[in-house]
Amino acid sequence: MEDIKSLLLKHLRAQTTAEEQTAIDAWLAASEANRELFAELNDPDRVARSLEKMDRLHEDQVWERLQAYTTGKPPAHRVHFLRRYGWAAAAAFFVLLGTGAWWVFHNAAKEHIAQTQQQRFRNDVAPGKNAAVLTLAGGQKIVLDSTAKGAITRQGNTTIHNTSGQLVYNALHGKPAELLYNTLTTGRGNLYQLILPDGSKVWLNAASSITYPTSFTGAERKVAMTGEAYFEIAKDERRPFIVEKKEMRIQVLGTHFNVNTYDDEDAWRTTLLEGSVKVIKGNNSSVLRPGQQAILSRDNAPIKVLDHPDIDDVMAWKNGVFRFNDATIESIMREMARWYDVEVVYDARISQHFIADVPRDVPASELLKLLELTDQVHFKIEGKKITVIR
């Protein structure tokens, strides 16, 4: 069976066998993005537009220019485009997409780095995993890892189930005698998901916690959090959902949003994806529309609203990737510290900014290797300590 590219070409030439058509159908069924690509390829107008662009390219001229670059001689013809787009001198350096299957890039070591990368990356650090600690109303702690599976306990009228990476609360009928609060806590290097008694979903990032009642009675559904979490709240018009962190309150009806309240970051950020939330701090409040982000900084400044935050950057942690957009090495290392549960020490001041897009489920050395490709920074891993060097 051929790869999808040859199959699609055969389809365009109307030469597929029944078996090949089945394979194409399977590929189409696999994702919306596949179906979109297929639709584009079968639309003569859209194809024509792309073909027209290719027709406008100056392949021969670029080839000559490339030849000239290799031999060091100036090109024979003057080409209309010669400006460089700020490559080497730019403040932002490019870190390349890290996908092991694609390629392993070998970089010649610089002389002033005394040890080779292999030596410096001894004692690599494994990426984070699904683990958390559940603290029940009475103070009892249950470690949630691969060994705690199935129904683990009951709190009042609520049963609690644990499957890999997910804790599920099921409130049974009847009002509980008293309001019981549980807390789910992730350490550094951990992730966990929680399904609250009303069906709302919460994804907890590393070094975070959420405190919530085991069943939602009363006029409000209120939870408290630290660290970072992404929420998908079940709609319930009678009972607004409230998220609290110290002096900040977020009021929601039914909606998807991300809350970042790490205290070592410069501000607490609430980013709304869908629905509607109201962010409240003291006398200040802001109602967010989808796509907006509310920023609460440490000082007494009023709530700031950002209209176009990079949603991909905000949701990167939940999507299993690191996304750094013009980020300082310090902010990159803060995220690494939380995910890999490492201590970071600085032996050098790195002023450059970085752009990177890397999966999270790789050992620490992978991300560090990629950052090192820019030649603007180097690292040493020693057990649970990463040292940033020039």
Place this chain on the structure above:
Amino acid sequence: MTSPYIDDTTLLAGFHQRETLAEKQVFQKYFKPLCLYSETITGQLAASEDIVAESFEKAWARRLEFNTLENLKAFLYHIVRNASLNYTESQKRHRSHHEQIRYLSNHEPQLPEALEREILRVELLQEIYQEIENLPDRCGQIFKLLFIHHQTTQEIADQLSINVQTVRSQKARAIQLIKTELLRKRRIAPALLFAILLGYAR
């Protein structure tokens, strides 16, 4: 033009050895799809052409570090992607770029699978382009002008220095073939449209 390089391994070996023919083949293999890919990010073909040109220079500079052709291809796509995104970012600061934002939110090629799909897309478009380029002279030219450039009969006749009548009759033949298909099936799959027009042109 037949290639002296029988497969990717020998092509890469030639590339490592700085053989001009190998370099050219590698360049021609990736240039157009890379430009098309970059343009979907930047929205500016000329800028993308520049970005891709410089990306090739970077690849050429580290030619020996690629162990397979796939490595080289991956390097090119990644470096083009980052440069295109960076260019778009710097453009964003001057004016709002609805197209780029819409593109980025619609396509999101940050995960390997999504990037592979983007590459699949541009490679397929290149194949289609190549097939049209390979059409025998007169038919191919007319087809290209009709289909890609949407030129009128008069424009085509002027451009090819042929009789307007000749263009008309060629066009009529194509339309006739399509109509027949349409009458029979009431709807024509674009793939079939391609096949008919390409088949007819041969």
